[in-house]
Amino acid sequence: MKEIKISIAGASGITGIELLKIIDKHKYSRVIAALSRTFDGKKISSVFKNTLNLKNNNNIFFKDFFSSSDIKESDLVFLCLPPGKSMEYVKYLIENDYKGKIIDLGSDFRLNNPEDYEEWYGNKHILKEMLPRFVYGLPELNKKAIKNADYVANPGCYPTSAILALAPVMALKDLKFGSVIIDSKSGVSGAGRKLKEEYLFLNISENFFAYSPLKHRHIPEMEQELRKISGSVDKISFIPHLLPVNRGIFTTIYIGGTNITEITGITDRIKTSYNNLYKNEVFIKFIEGDIPRISDVSGTNSAHIGFMADYRTSTIKIFSVIDNILKGASGQAVQNMNLMFNLSEEEGLDMQGTCN
Structure with missing residues (x-):
């Protein structure tokens, strides 16, 4: 299978780092861009020592924006951003002719009604026309729609x-x-x-x-x-x-x-x-x-x-x-990615848990 090239916005947050760790074990994907304004220009493993053992994504440097080549080459963009920020990135990607898929781990595209979003999040939604295009990404209940989706809203934890x-x-x-x-x-x-x-x-x-x-x-x-x-x-x-x-x-x-x-x-x-x-x-x-x-x-x-x-x-x-970080966020996001690219849901997610 063709390699899935991935970009991550908000890569230095807890969900972003967890995504990097999962994708490192994923046989069919590779991270090509990881955004963090806080750590722009720094090697990921120099900031987060829990990424030192990454085998396939251990030489990545944070950057503060997606370049035109990132947008052109990416097959999938993960958005790990706070409320109000994901829609700004989606708008930017669309305006720059992005052709790939998007999984939003934030909250901007979970609610079908923009008035609900504005009431509960206190922000005006700037991409109301995009809301119907985002599929709610709870795989066990929405598998068929996710498989056919270009845009997925990852559920909250x-x-x-x-x-x-x-x-x-x-x-x-x-x-x-x-x-x-x-x-x-x-x-x-x-x-x-x-x-x-x-x-x-x-x-x-x-x-x-x-x-x-x-x-x-x-x-x-x-x-x-x-x-x-x-x-x-x-x-x-x-x-x-x-x-x-x-x-x-x-x-x-x-x-x-x-x-x-x-x-x-x-x-x-x-x-x-x-x-x-x-x-x-x-x-x-x-x-x-x-x-x-x-x-x-x-x-x-x-x-x-x-x-x-x-x-x-x-x-x-x-x-x-x-x-909450895996099934409630990054793990479920990769599960959705697997469905969107016709892979086994378990790919990259064969985890045995922590010792008790």
Whole structure:
């Protein structure tokens, strides 16, 4: 197969460096340009020592812009950028006659409605006409569209953990419910490299707290995608928390006010729905009535999901864990790349995780 030439904008962020490490193990791709205004002109391995062992991408220097040759030669551009920046780069690429594919790991193209984007992110969307061209990149639920896409919006980390967990249950049309509460805990790497007082070691170590409990930016993304699965979903309640660990997300979901006591064999039907939806998905492990742990997925592109039916309170409780940097960001981005270029989804993603 022809080599996939890749450029990365925002290459010095946590997701950008993780992409470099994954692509180094990918048999069919190579990085030709890595952008970082902060480290312009510096060799990547001189700044980030965890890239010293890269075999195929160990001689790359950061640059601060895409040259005309980068744009011409690139088959794929990854955008690892903060809100409002990805659309600026997409505009620049299009204006410079870029012909390749784009995967945006940022948030600029996840929401279908530009008014939702402007409400939740506080920015005017400058490429509203491009929104319909971006496919929501959750491979287990949107595989066919991703395979045929030129532009993919990589999901957020919290939505990945929640939507994968909820989809099989939301697909049961006779299940009625009153509320969906999503309670997520994330490792501090989810906050990126920006320096904030609450992320300092003395504040995060031996500590645990919620943040953005009323209007986290991932809420409209989750509501949008869950409505596509079930018209019964209107609004969700989402509360994120910060854990004193490096990486990983543990999400607990409470589907309350259900009619599970009125549906014969509902527990088995829920199990069947999970098994039917994910039986051929290599990165999803449904563990039925067990409770997963972050340590089981840390350092992998996997999601582990379990559930329990609480008949006493008519509540379905779902548990989901992912690595926020891999399945929640860079790993899923490479999974999408593999689909877009007709490769095995597992290429470059055969990871055994960290030691526990």
